[in-house]
Amino acid sequence: MSINWQALVDLIGQHERFLITSHCRADCDAVGSEIGLALALEALGKHARIVNGDALPEHIAFMDPESRVGELGVTAPLETLRGYDAFVVVDTSAWGQLGPMADVLRSFPGQRIVIDHHVSSDDLQATVFRDDGAEATGRLILQLCEALHVDVTPEIAMPLFAAIATDTGWFRFSSVTADTFEALAKLTAAGAKPPQLFSLLFEQHSLARIHLRGRILSNVTPECGGRLMWTFVTQEDFDATGANRTDTEDAINSLLTVAGAEVAALFVELESDVTKVSLRSRSDFDVRAIADQFDGGGHRAAAGITYRGPRKEAQTAILDALRTGLG
Numbered sequence: 001m002s003i004n005w006q007a008l009v010d011l012i013g014q015h016e017r018f019l020i021t022s023h024c025r026a027d028c029d030a031v032g033s034e035i036g037l038a039l040a041l042e043a044l045g046k047h048a049r050i051v052n053g054d055a056l057p058e059h060i061a062f063m064d065p066e067s068r069v070g071e072l073g074v075t076a077p078l079e080t081l082r083g084y085d086a087f088v089v090v091d092t093s094a095w096g097q098l099g100p101m102a103d104v105l106r107s108f109p110g111q112r113i114v115i116d117h118h119v120s121s122d123d124l125q126a127t128v129f130r131d132d133g134a135e136a137t138g139r140l141i142l143q144l145c146e147a148l149h150v151d152v153t154p155e156i157a158m159p160l161f162a163a164i165a166t167d168t169g170w171f172r173f174s175s176v177t178a179d180t181f182e183a184l185a186k187l188t189a190a191g192a193k194p195p196q197l198f199s200l201l202f203e204q205h206s207l208a209r210i211h212l213r214g215r216i217l218s219n220v221t222p223e224c225g226g227r228l229m230w231t232f233v234t235q236e237d238f239d240a241t242g243a244n245r246t247d248t249e250d251a252i253n254s255l256l257t258v259a260g261a262e263v264a265a266l267f268v269e270l271e272s273d274v275t276k277v278s279l280r281s282r283s284d285f286d287v288r289a290i291a292d293q294f295d296g297g298g299h300r301a302a303a304g305i306t307y308r309g310p311r312k313e314a315q316t317a318i319l320d321a322l323r324t325g326l327g
């Protein structure tokens with residue numbers, strides 16, 4: 001579904017003061033789209049303010065060098081959010097992802113606008129500009145800049161490049177098309193610096209995270225003739241390395257780099273009786289079907305479960321389901 005850009009240009013033309021938000025636990029596509037949009041609106045002489053339901057995660061704080069992204073109730077008190085005539089939600093269409101900003105949107109009296117690339121959506125009672133074929137909302141904001149005839153400055157180009165780069169796993173996901181590279185060429189010409197961004201995005205790990213990764217990888221065990229790879233993290237691993245619970249992110253993807261691996265599972269002992277389970281597939285095998293059996297959720301290729309029980313019990317139950325599923 002492609003977007004009627006002229007309709008959005010007209011709608012923007014009818015408003016002056018814009019409130020912008022995105023989903024909680026913002027990623028680079030969320031915050032990059034917010035900042036790119038705010039700067040584009042300001043280039044038109046309009047007022048734009050970004051407020052999210054929670055704080056920007058520390059690892060992407062570099063995306064907001066001017067501290068433009070407010071946090072509701074902290075740097076952006078509720079009573080300061082009056083007097084806006086349009087409210088734009090980017091990179092989500094789900095009430096549940098807005099956190100405390102959902103109530104602000106619910107009671108907002110002005111024009112509501114959604115710019116998004118996700119398939120699933122709630123009715124936010126907004127005018128919706130959705131392209132579920134787009135790899136990132138960041139590319140939609142670039143297209144909007146073009147439709148608005150806004151000059152793409154380096155300050156706009158950097159966050160939009162980061163938005164596309166992260167939502168495509170640095171241009172390797174199946175969502176990447178020729179349009180992706182066309183957008184990236186424009187953003188690079190406008191001043192985005194890919195090597196600098198790569199370093200900021202992917203080369204800022206703590207030594208503790210690397211040590212934890214070493215433990216995770218040294219425990220990888222093959223099953224089903226190598227089609228299934230699984231591993232685990234214990235509370236002792238966190239204690240010994242000094243790593244945070246978030247330092248397990250991405251580790252599971254390394255399991256799928258083993259030749260012949262189709263499905264990966266990671267069991268993280270969060271507490272003695274709470275186990276976080278991540279599942280990934282790079283074949284037709286549907287890991288969401290496994291997650292569904294344990295009240296989890298996700299997608300065909302990436303799903304998760306919060307298992308109420310000890311790690312070893314989670315491993316026994318879920319590995320059994322995976323073995324059965326893989327035949």
Ligand SMILES: [Mn+2]
Binds near residue numbers: 030091135137167
């Ligand atoms: Mn996105």
